[in-house]
Each structure stands twice: as structure tokens, then as C-alpha cells.
Amino acid sequence: MSTAKFKGKWIPWLFLLPTLVILLVFLYYPVIQTFRLSFYRVAFLGLRTKFAGLDNYINLAQDSGYHHTVWVTIVIAAAVVVVGLAASLAIAMLANQKIRGASVYRILLIWPFALSPPVAGIVFLFMFSPGFGVVNYLTELVIGTELNWLGNPRLAITLIIMASVWKNLGYNIVFYLAALQNVNTEVLEAASIDGANNWQRFRKVTFALLSPMTFFLLITNITYSFFDIFGMVDILTKGGPLDATNVMIYNLYRDAFEYYKTGLASAQSVILFLLVVILTMIQFRTSGRQVHYGG
Amino acid sequence: MNATRKYLFVVLLIALFALVVAACAQPAAAPAGGEKVVEVTKVVEVTKIVEVKKEVEASSEEVIPEGSVVIDFWHAFGGGRKLLIERMVADYNYTHPGTYVRVENKGSYRDTLNAAILAAQQGNPPHIVQIFEIGSQLALDSGIFAPFEDSAGDFQPDDLIEGVANYYKFDGKFYSMPWNSSNPILYYNKDIFKAAGLDPEKPPETFEEMLDVCETITSSGAAKNCISWPLHGWFFEQWMANMGAELANNENGRAARATEVYLTGDAAKEIVTWWKEMYDKGYYAYSGKLEDWDGADAIFVSGQAAMEITSTSDVVNRQNDAAANGFELGTGYLPYPASSERMGVIVGGASMWLADGNPPEEMQAAADFITWFTNTENAIRWHKATGYFPIRKSSVAVLEGENWFEQNPAYRAAFDQLLNTKPVRATQGAVIGAFPEVRTIIEQAVEKVLAGQASVDDALAEAKAQADKAIEEYNKSVE
Amino acid sequence: MSLSISRNTRKQLLTHIALIFVVLVVLAPVLFALAKSTQTRAEVYHFPPMLGPGSAGLLNYKIVWHQFDLGLYMKNTLIVAGIVMFFKTIFSMTAGLGLVYFDFPFKEFIFYFILFTLMMPTEIMIVALFNLVSDLGWGDSYAALSVPFLASATGVFLFRQHFSSIPADLADAARVDGAGPMRFLWSILVPMSWNTIAALALIQFIYMWNQYIWPLVIIRENDRQLIQVGLRALTNQQDTTNWGYVMAAAILAMIPPMLIFILLHEQFTKGFALGKEK
Numbered sequence A: 001m002s003t004a005k006f007k008g009k010w011i012p013w014l015f016l017l018p019t020l021v022i023l024l025v026f027l028y029y030p031v032i033q034t035f036r037l038s039f040y041r042v043a044f045l046g047l048r049t050k051f052a053g054l055d056n057y058i059n060l061a062q063d064s065g066y067h068h069t070v071w072v073t074i075v076i077a078a079a080v081v082v083v084g085l086a087a088s089l090a091i092a093m094l095a096n097q098k099i100r101g102a103s104v105y106r107i108l109l110i111w112p113f114a115l116s117p118p119v120a121g122i123v124f125l126f127m128f129s130p131g132f133g134v135v136n137y138l139t140e141l142v143i144g145t146e147l148n149w150l151g152n153p154r155l156a157i158t159l160i161i162m163a164s165v166w167k168n169l170g171y172n173i174v175f176y177l178a179a180l181q182n183v184n185t186e187v188l189e190a191a192s193i194d195g196a197n198n199w200q201r202f203r204k205v206t207f208a209l210l211s212p213m214t215f216f217l218l219i220t221n222i223t224y225s226f227f228d229i230f231g232m233v234d235i236l237t238k239g240g241p242l243d244a245t246n247v248m249i250y251n252l253y254r255d256a257f258e259y260y261k262t263g264l265a266s267a268q269s270v271i272l273f274l275l276v277v278i279l280t281m282i283q284f285r286t287s288g289r290q291v292h293y294g295g
Numbered sequence B: 001m002n003a004t005r006k007y008l009f010v011v012l013l014i015a016l017f018a019l020v021v022a023a024c025a026q027p028a029a030a031p032a033g034g035e036k037v038v039e040v041t042k043v044v045e046v047t048k049i050v051e052v053k054k055e056v057e058a059s060s061e062e063v064i065p066e067g068s069v070v071i072d073f074w075h076a077f078g079g080g081r082k083l084l085i086e087r088m089v090a091d092y093n094y095t096h097p098g099t100y101v102r103v104e105n106k107g108s109y110r111d112t113l114n115a116a117i118l119a120a121q122q123g124n125p126p127h128i129v130q131i132f133e134i135g136s137q138l139a140l141d142s143g144i145f146a147p148f149e150d151s152a153g154d155f156q157p158d159d160l161i162e163g164v165a166n167y168y169k170f171d172g173k174f175y176s177m178p179w180n181s182s183n184p185i186l187y188y189n190k191d192i193f194k195a196a197g198l199d200p201e202k203p204p205e206t207f208e209e210m211l212d213v214c215e216t217i218t219s220s221g222a223a224k225n226c227i228s229w230p231l232h233g234w235f236f237e238q239w240m241a242n243m244g245a246e247l248a249n250n251e252n253g254r255a256a257r258a259t260e261v262y263l264t265g266d267a268a269k270e271i272v273t274w275w276k277e278m279y280d281k282g283y284y285a286y287s288g289k290l291e292d293w294d295g296a297d298a299i300f301v302s303g304q305a306a307m308e309i310t311s312t313s314d315v316v317n318r319q320n321d322a323a324a325n326g327f328e329l330g331t332g333y334l335p336y337p338a339s340s341e342r343m344g345v346i347v348g349g350a351s352m353w354l355a356d357g358n359p360p361e362e363m364q365a366a367a368d369f370i371t372w373f374t375n376t377e378n379a380i381r382w383h384k385a386t387g388y389f390p391i392r393k394s395s396v397a398v399l400e401g402e403n404w405f406e407q408n409p410a411y412r413a414a415f416d417q418l419l420n421t422k423p424v425r426a427t428q429g430a431v432i433g434a435f436p437e438v439r440t441i442i443e444q445a446v447e448k449v450l451a452g453q454a455s456v457d458d459a460l461a462e463a464k465a466q467a468d469k470a471i472e473e474y475n476k477s478v479e
Numbered sequence C: 001m002s003l004s005i006s007r008n009t010r011k012q013l014l015t016h017i018a019l020i021f022v023v024l025v026v027l028a029p030v031l032f033a034l035a036k037s038t039q040t041r042a043e044v045y046h047f048p049p050m051l052g053p054g055s056a057g058l059l060n061y062k063i064v065w066h067q068f069d070l071g072l073y074m075k076n077t078l079i080v081a082g083i084v085m086f087f088k089t090i091f092s093m094t095a096g097l098g099l100v101y102f103d104f105p106f107k108e109f110i111f112y113f114i115l116f117t118l119m120m121p122t123e124i125m126i127v128a129l130f131n132l133v134s135d136l137g138w139g140d141s142y143a144a145l146s147v148p149f150l151a152s153a154t155g156v157f158l159f160r161q162h163f164s165s166i167p168a169d170l171a172d173a174a175r176v177d178g179a180g181p182m183r184f185l186w187s188i189l190v191p192m193s194w195n196t197i198a199a200l201a202l203i204q205f206i207y208m209w210n211q212y213i214w215p216l217v218i219i220r221e222n223d224r225q226l227i228q229v230g231l232r233a234l235t236n237q238q239d240t241t242n243w244g245y246v247m248a249a250a251i252l253a254m255i256p257p258m259l260i261f262i263l264l265h266e267q268f269t270k271g272f273a274l275g276k277e278k
Helices: A011-037 A055-062 A064-095 A102-114 A117-128 A134-143 A153-182 A185-193 A198-236 A248-257 A262-286 B003-025 B043-056 B079-095 B109-121 B133-142 B162-168 B190-195 B207-220 B233-242 B249-253 B266-280 B293-301 B312-325 B360-373 B376-386 B393-401 B409-419 B435-450 B456-478 C002-036 C041-045 C059-066 C070-101 C107-119 C122-135 C142-149 C153-164 C168-176 C181-192 C194-209 C213-218 C227-235 C243-271
Strands: A040-043 A048-051 B069-075 B099-105 B128-132 B177-182 B184-189 B225-228 B305-311 B329-332 B348-355
Touching (some): A011 A040, A011 C142, A064 A153, A064 A198, A102 C002, A117 A153, A117 C002, A153 A198, A185 A198, A198 A262, A198 C122, A198 C227, A248 A262, A248 C213, B069 B109, B079 B360, B079 B376, B099 B360, B109 B128, B128 B360, B133 B162, B133 B348, B177 B312, B177 B360, B184 B190, B190 B329, B225 B293, B233 B266, B233 B435, B266 B435, B305 B312, B312 B329, B348 B360, B376 B393, B435 B456, C041 C243, C059 C070, C059 C243, C070 C107, C070 C153, C070 C181, C070 C227, C070 C243, C107 C153, C142 C213, C194 C243, C213 C227
Parallel strands (some): B069 B099, B069 B128
């Protein structure tokens, strides 16, 4: 950095102090504690603790229920990413057309940015509930049968995915729209002169130019499916039916705060943490430009 | 950023902070209490009045009179019941200067128990916690609570009706004060019965009759489904009791700590097999979610099912729903398999626990409040407004003096079912430390059977293994 | 020529139709919630479902606001979000200033120290954070809800990136004028950073408004509870749920973040350097 510097030995530390203190106390310290706790067994309502070595990890490694939880998390994350990004890109391209009222359309498409997972969960729960929901009424009319959205494991996963995709639309579209506006129209025109058809033009030019953004959204959407999805699962399915939607963060919460297995929950935290580290590493490796979002 | 935008942004920020400041500085209005509630005997209106009337009282801030002993009271109720409780508490605060009860609802029963335990871990449990019946042993073992009987003055335990006293007395002692008590009954839509050509005054009584009636209802097209109830372990427990089968060993955990559950017995198998048959034939419908009372209510109230099995505590809610949705409501007993004698039902619901470790004057004030809250008069008020049992004999006497049960037959069915229950270990209810977990295990077993992922025998055998392990772990942790 | 115009018009028309369709699909759940929020319990339970506005008018809104404490929850959330927005903006800005306009030992280490926290979302350390905040005796306070969120790598890097893109001669000029770093920050950097401030304010507001798992575990008393958990409480109780109330509450809970988003989304795009410049 060639920017001119101010002089001062203590002043920069003073400027950084609040941030550093908070990060140290409320992020680093708890993370270290989480590692420590994961080696303990906590008994009866969290009132007693005992060193347990690697027991918690061994239990998780042997627990088929936990394997299922990891698998569900991956399936949901993959679906949310693929469906969500494809839908968002398609909508963003549509909204990027030069057309009257484009800015109004854009607002009407990106507002889900401000939705919270619990709100999305509550609205979907209501729409898809068997008693008074409107969706089952419509399926009855159209395909002549009712679907047990909350009771059938596959449908319940589908429901969580749909609600997540809907909730994420705004966020993804905002970023795709911004990226699309950076796509140089001359390149596209050159491509069409070269005789490329629409699909080739999209695949070879637009999609290629958008790939850094796609990659960034990929990471943020995966993170979303790992953590923010908690609110949706908690309200929509409570992890059911038959643990079909019991994602890792929900399992962790239940073990920690409903069954008081704090040590076991901490071990799950460590596993999640390692997953996040791997994802972030991949992100830094492959994308030159850093875009951050989150806390 | 152009000038207009910048201006807008600044205005927005200022507005936001102004809002925050205004919100903080908002003068607190008087608490909701004070005025007397009119006791209405016309059943259908009770909760409605409670709900709509308070709309004008724009206050979420409360003023705690200086120098009063503050008592925190946590419960699990929402909706009209929450408002009723707040009203009763306001009455208490108004008539008992020097004590201020601060009442809060904490979500479901499970949420409330968790909240209390977490608060105790943080060293600050509330004075009074409502804990559901199956959490009793856990509450006892936790050491968080003091035996109610030791702090209470004259709470007249002999006045409690037998079923209720039987459930909550452990080793002859009341560790908590029984409060909301209910059991499951059958609600049915008489209009659908008529449309299906059935006698609207004769609801099915046995499992077998239920299958026949359902066949008639669904084949006549009078309703899409026949019956709904939540997929909740409570119903399984009640059916076990109704058949006279104990759920756990050591006399249902009442003689000594239970170490295993009887999930592979004939009674358990018969219940789940019937449940499965009802489901496979399209008679039984539920929302798909565990412990989802709302889902079952919705299916019944919207007329998609002719019957619902749910708690007696919903008598008022269902009567309001029937009136609002224009159908005639009937009630009947919880069905049972014809092969067994009807033994009756367990008292479900919750009791009030008194947290230990607070200063004596606070414990005293809290115990006094509990005693008041469950006295004869308040038991009547609570019963009328909800449908929960009047838990005191003296309350029942007053109600009978008013001809209350004659005028309100729906309450009668609920109450008779309790009075006709035979006092055996099975109907006294199981006591298991790990009961909350065991209940979940049972629910998941039923879920698996309904989804066709396991046979009845396999699912129950697996559930028994899991439940016994959970019980063993629990017992080990408290020894 | 006329042919190409009409083809163009047709294409425009098709685009309009497609966009309107997508807009409606995306809006449908909210429209449904809006309709239900004005219905009485009986209308909600009516079968077949009623999709138009009901006869309850604003009654459900009034009831949830006053009787089910939604007003209180929204106030709490506004306060917490306000505290976090205010302090985090200041802390991030000063940290950015320190990183860009000063040289000091261990600067690289500090940079990575901050960077690594990107990998530490609250959720993964929720148990330990719960223990820590409980041990601090902060249960049921605004501090428990806000202090852990007063600093973040996102904020620091946003300002660091923005400050680095400001021409160097400005700082030089300031130094020649004898202005200290604070003056420089206040009179030169802040006026040039409105987009970044707005972008950070927006994400912080929405982030705090949507807080769910943390208040769920740390807050015991309703006096301090936040809006999303308040919504949960409406559906999760030992009594029949009135879905008219729930939908009214959901709509109310959507309004503040929606307003802020609609007002600030352009600044957000610019502040995140998503605009033309590389």
C-alpha cells in the first residue's frame, strides 16, 4: 500500500482496540472453549462434568443417526445452492433486460433479501399445513391428491429446500444483477457477430464472466444452509419427520440445549468449524477478489 | 451517493434512533390488572371476552410497585389461556400489595422446562415454574426445586380430587402443586355424523366401532378423513392406561425407580396396530409433525375430519370453533379396544413447582401465590374458561350447585371420564426420570410405523431398546 | 424496419409477462400471509381456504402488538440493532483507519487475526458463548444480545478496502495541513464513505433483526426477547394457535428490514464495490 501514513506508536492500537478486544473475548475465546468442552462429558442437566478424552468424537463417528444428519445437511445444502442459484440467475437475467419499469421489477424481485428464516418458515408452514393450508387444497384440485408435506420425509426436505430458496432469492438476485451490469455488452455483441447462438453466448460468455460471483454466492449459500437454516427447521419441521430434516446445526442445538449433552454438542461444533474452515480456504484459494458478508 | 439519497439515508438513521429513544422513554402505562373479570356462564363467550377486551390496554411495560417482593412465574400457555392467567395474576397483585407476581409464558411445556433448567444453570431460576406431568421426576431429581408441601401454608391437599392427588403425590408428599389437569376425550362433528347417516348422539366407543364408523363416514363422502389427533406420545400413554397396562416396571415407577418400559407388550402392540390400520385406510389424518396440536385442530375444525381426540382442556376452544364455523359439537369418551376393560385415563397436564434457594420471604410469597392461584374459586374460574378440570372437590361442589354440568354437557363427559377412572397403578401414570426423552422415542416409533418404514413389532422393539438405554443413562447420572 | 420494431415490441411484451409472473410467484407467500392476517379464526379455518381479505381488519395486528408483546419485541430488536449498527460502524471505521493509514509492528498478524474470525459464526460456538455470557452475569440484558456482535471482520475489511481506494494525496494533504488522524477521519474519510456506511448499516440491521438462535438460548425473560423468537413463541404454546395472529405478527416483523432494504439497496450495491469499478 502506497498510501501515506500517519505517525504514532500507540494510536493505531487504540483505533484497533475495540475490535480486537471483542473478537478476542467473544469469538476466539469461545472457540477455544468449544474445543476444550468437546473433550468432556457433561452429565445430568449440565450440572456435572467429567473428562472423557475423545469419547464424544468416537460416539459421533459411530452414531448412524449423526451420519444421517451430516448427509441431510449436505443434500439440503447442495439442493439449495443448485436450485437457488439457477433460479436467481435466470430471474436476474430476465430483470436485467432493458425494459420500461425495470427498476420497479427489480425492487419487487429482491425484497426477499430482508426476510428472516423464521418468517419464511412460518409462512411456509401455514401454506403447506394439511388442515387450512392452501397448497394442499390446490394439489387436490389439480392432481387430485393431497400431499403429506410435513409427514413424508422426502416432501419435508423438499419443503425446507423450497422455503430456503425463496428466502435466498433476494440476496442472490442482488448480487447477480450487480455482476450482470458489469458484463461488457461489447463482448456479447462480438459473440453474436461471431455467430454464437443464445445458449452458446450465455454459456461461453455471460456464465464465464459471472463465475467469480457464482463462486462467491456458492460459498455464502452453503454457509446459509449450514447455519441460518436453523430458524427454518425449528419452525417448519423440528427436524422431523423421522429426523429427515435434522440438519447438523439443529442436532447440535437439541443436544446442547434440550438434552444438555454439552460435550457432545461441542464436538459437533468442532466438526462444523472444520467444515467452515475448509470452505473458507477453498474460497480464498480460488477467488482473487474478496467479498465478505455476514456478522 | 447523490444528495437526495444521502438526505434520505440521514433521515432514516435519525428516524431509527428517534424510534429507539422514543421506545425507551415511552412512559409505562398501568398494568393490565385492576378491574374484575365478569364471570360469564354462557360458555361460548368466555375466551372471546378475554381476548378482545384487553385490546384497548396498550401496555407491554409493567410497573412494579416499589418495595414489593417480586415473584417470577413461568408457564407454557399461549392464546386465551395466557391472557386469562395474566388477568388472574393482575387480580392477585391488585389485592395483595407487597407482592408482585411477574408472569411470563415460555413456549411449549418442553420449552418451559428447558428454560427453567437453563436459568438454574445461570444461577437465576424463576420462583414458580409450570412443569408438565412427565417432567415431575426430572424436576424432583434436578435439585432446583423445594418441596411445595414444606413451604405451603394450608393448601388443603385433602380437598384435591382423587385422580389429581394420585398423580402428583410422590411417596405421600406433594413436591409440587397440581394445577392444570386434563385428559383426552373424543370430540365429534354431529353434522357430519348426520350427513353420513349415523346417529349423532352415538359416538364410537371402542377401537372396533371406530373402524366401522370411519368406514361409513369416508365411504359416504361426508368428510374427507374420519378422525384426527396429534401424533403425540400422550395418547399412547393414555391408551395403555385405559387398557390397564402399566408403561414402566416397578409399578409404573411408583414403587421404585423404573428401569424399563413395556413397549413390546400386547397392549402397546394393539394400540399401534390399530393406529396404523386407521392411517392406512385413510381414516386417520394428522399434520405430519410431532406433537402438533394445532394441526389436528385444523383438520377437525375445518370439517375435513368428523372427529378429533384431544385434551379436555380444549372444550372451550372447540365450542368456540364449532360456533364460529357453524357445526354442532358432541363429546364422548376416549375409545378403547373392546377386548379390554375400560380402566380410565391418566391425569395429564402440569403442576406448579417452587424453586429452591431464594430468600425465605420470597419463597413464602411464592407459595402463598400458588395456594391462592389454585384455591376453590380460582379452580372454578380456570375450569370454566378453559375446560381443564376443577381440581378441588369444593370447586366441584360449587359447580354442581350451579347446575353447571347439566348446562354444559361437554364438560360433563370430560369430568365423568376422570371420576370413573379406576385407581390402579396404570391409571396413576408412570413416573420415569427420562420420560420426556421416552415420549419422543415412542412418537418416533409410531411415526416410523405409519410411514411404513418398520413393522409394528420391529419399531416397538427398537423403541424399547432406546428407551431403556435412555432410562439407564438417566438413572446412572442421578445416582 | 417496421418488422423489427414489432418483433422488438413482442419481445418486450413477453419479457413483461415473464417478469410479472415471476414477481407474483415470489410475492405469493406474502400475499397469502397478508390475506390471512386480516381473517378471524373461523375464516382461517374455513375450508376451502379463503384467499381474500377477511373481516378482522387490523384487529389481529392490534392484538399481537399489545397482548402478545410484539411491540415490546420489536422495540428490543430496534434497540439492539441500533446499538450494533452504531458501534460496529465506528469500531470498524477506526480499525480500517488503523490498518490503512498507519504502520505498526505485527500489522500482518493483526490482519490475519481479524481475517480468521470470518470462519467463526456464532452458531459454532454457541455452547461456549452461552457459558461465557452467563458467567459474565449478562443474562437477560441488551449487553448479552449486542456486545458479542460489536466487531466483525466484514465491517473492518469493508472499510479497509474502501479507504485503500481513496487517493493517497488526500492523506498527504491532511498531514501537511497538520490534521491528526481523528480530524482526517471525520472531515475527509467519513464524507467519502457514505456508501460503505450505508452498506454496513443495512447488513447489520438485517443481521441483527434476523437473530434467532442466540436470543433463543440466552434470553430467559420476555422483557428482553427479540422479534424472531417472539414469533416462534406465538406458534409454540400449550393452546390453540390463532393463525390470523401469527400471520399479522409475521407481516409486522417483515416491515422494518424491508423498509431499510428498499431505501438502501442501491448504496449497498455501491458500498460492496459491486459497481463498475474494479
